[in-house]
Amino acid sequence: MKKHNKTRKIRKKKQKKNTIQKPSPSILFWSALVFVTNMIHGFVAGLYLYSFLFASLTISSLVVHTEYNWLTNSIDKIMIGSIVLYGGYRMWTRRNTSIRTILLLAICFLTFFFCVWVYVYGCFAGKYCFSKNGDNWHAGMHCIGSFGHHIIMLL
Numbered sequence: 001m002k003k004h005n006k007t008r009k010i011r012k013k014k015q016k017k018n019t020i021q022k023p024s025p026s027i028l029f030w031s032a033l034v035f036v037t038n039m040i041h042g043f044v045a046g047l048y049l050y051s052f053l054f055a056s057l058t059i060s061s062l063v064v065h066t067e068y069n070w071l072t073n074s075i076d077k078i079m080i081g082s083i084v085l086y087g088g089y090r091m092w093t094r095r096n097t098s099i100r101t102i103l104l105l106a107i108c109f110l111t112f113f114f115c116v117w118v119y120v121y122g123c124f125a126g127k128y129c130f131s132k133n134g135d136n137w138h139a140g141m142h143c144i145g146s147f148g149h150h151i152i153m154l155l
């Protein structure tokens with residue numbers, strides 16, 4: 001009888017070791033979904049390229065925040081760069097001197113520089129996105145960046 005109980009305990013231990021427990025999606029996965037609002041806004045405003053870019057960014061961000069490797073990270077960085085370049089192009093071509101436009105451009109620059117500071121400076125200094133609570137900063141960066149691009153779409 002004792003031998004049978006011992007074998008059962010060993011089987012339970014092996015089952016626990018072999019069981020793969022997938023972690024629940026992180027805050028970065030959920031905060032990446034904020035880019036869906038940009039995709040919808042772009043589509044409704046008739047900015048189909050912007051909408052496509054944000055759809056692509058949403059997919060790449062969801063993938064990179066669940067399956068991180070050099071390929072998914074590279075694709076995500078390419079999508080981020082594409083959106084930054086297209087947003088900059090839209091800002092450059094929509095210049096005029098109305099107070100509304102100047103105010104919206106100021107907000108865009110502030111949101112852009114916030115995201116750059118939190119990510120780039122944080123990388124070098126080991127702060128913000130690269131600190132112990134970096135996921136919260138990164139999620140905030142998703143939201144601030146999304147807001148900045150909503151403003152660009154209003155220009």
